[in-house]
Amino acid sequence: MKDAIKRELLIKYMHEQCSAAEMIQVKEFLTQPEWQQALDELLEDDFAQFTTDAVPDGLSADWNRRFKQKHILPAIQPLWRSAWLQYAAAGLLLITLGFYFFKNQISGTRQPPVMAMLEKVNPRGQRSQIILPDSSVVYLGAESKLRFPEKFGEGSREVSLTGEAFFEVAKDKKHPFIIHSGAVQTRVLGTSFKIDAFPGKIMTVSVATGKVRVDRDAGDKNKLKALAVLIPGQVVKWDEVAQTSCISQVDIQSIRDWKDGNLNFVSASLADVAETLERAYNVKITFNDSRIKNYHVTLMVNASNPLSRTLDIICNTTHLKFKGSGRSFNILKNGGR
Structure with missing residues (x-):
């Protein structure tokens, strides 16, 4: 049997996805040396590709013991008499299911749920109004795209914009509202403003009410460089190609009029x-x-x-x-x- 098929069959077995016929086949093959070698190689590959924070030995051993008793030992006895192979099986499943379990045990916190993402795309000649989960309103322009979560989490409220839109953001001082537009982030607490962020064009952020902070990536994903803090009647223009920005005045009513x-x-x-x-x-x-x-x-x-x-x-x-x-x-x- 080809190595790729062996590997696929082993992975299916560890995930309890084998059919009855495949289960008989695996149990028969795992008594053979070449299948034990295939298991060794699978473990080495997974460990080489996975990195995580250090876990206290006591917690790791205790969780591993409980996991083996519940999921591994009933399936492998008396098939595998080697204690190392039993541990290896537990290790493979532990890797496959994710080391994040350890982190949650240590911190006492639950892994935040993955939020479903929604996307609204307007073709040329079409505009739309979008009500976000926090009741903020977005007037999305033609040939523009807005990506946002179905429900905002406990942290900041974050969306992504390509194109142009006017935002009326619901006030929430505990949860900043952040718009990602390429390498630029626009952060507010509750205000109204317009963003133009078409690919290859000069980006602008124009403020009608409230205060807006505009930053850009500084080459490091964890660092931002401030472009401007804007008040009503101000606009910042950012030229990605020239890496330059400037702030000027703009008519507030004209900003509001765009949404109409x-x-x-x-x-x-x-x-x-x-x-x-x-x-x-x-x-x-x-x-x-x-x-x-x-x-x-x-x-x-x-x-x-x-x-x-x-x-x-x-x-x-x-x-x-x-x-x-x-x-x-x-x-x-x-x-x-």
């Missing part, structure tokens, strides 16, 4: 405006002259209006015109085709 579908552009290039509109309306916008992309505008439009009306406003402001319908539009200079 209002798009505010302040001295924004038409290239950036077009990219935002493409997400909001699920369309493709092109230019007949690349120089048009560098035109800058300051205006506010509502994404609930037809795109043609929005493009009318933009073109009237910049003395341009547009053509197209459906999912494709082209912005042109006057006289262009």
Whole structure:
């Protein structure tokens, strides 16, 4: 029998997953030297791959004794007469089931349950409102994704964002609310703010109410470097490529308006405006002259209006015109085709 099959059969046996026929086969084979060698190798592999905190000898021996009496000895007697093999069997199951049992015995605490994770993904042209387990509200933008637990645990409230969203966080001083956006963390206790965190783009955090702290990874997963502590009317911009940040002022009402579908552009290039509109309306916008992309505008439009009306406003402001319908539009200079 091939070594891989031997190994698989041994693992199934230790997990009590063998069929009746496989159980007879294992009991017969374990009396043979090559199967004892296969067991030795399996134990060595598991020990080599596993690391854990030191456990007091008394606790380890006591738990191992009780575990063998309950799970191992009834199954192997009188099959294995070697005391070492009995201990090895207990050791294999102990490794497979996890050494975390020892830690819980020492600390007197229970291992926290694994929380089910939920994910909301908006395609282009779609926005949504999400109520989190703590009653916080998230207005998730188009082409954006929010990942959050089905239920928050006893520690901090943590979610992950890719894209843009406006947060209205329920106040809870004992449980900070943390948003992970790539290498940046935004931490609050209870406030409202907006995050733009699209991959490859400059990330921004804009505060409408309360106080927000923004940090970034400092190269070590356990260390953070502060980017800013923001109050209402402030925005921090973080450039991941250049590794630079800056803080500036922003209109508070414009931050709040975003959740209602209002798009505010302040001295924004038409290239950036077009990219935002493409997400909001699920369309493709092109230019007949690349120089048009560098035109800058300051205006506010509502994404609930037809795109043609929005493009009318933009073109009237910049003395341009547009053509197209459906999912494709082209912005042109006057006289262009």
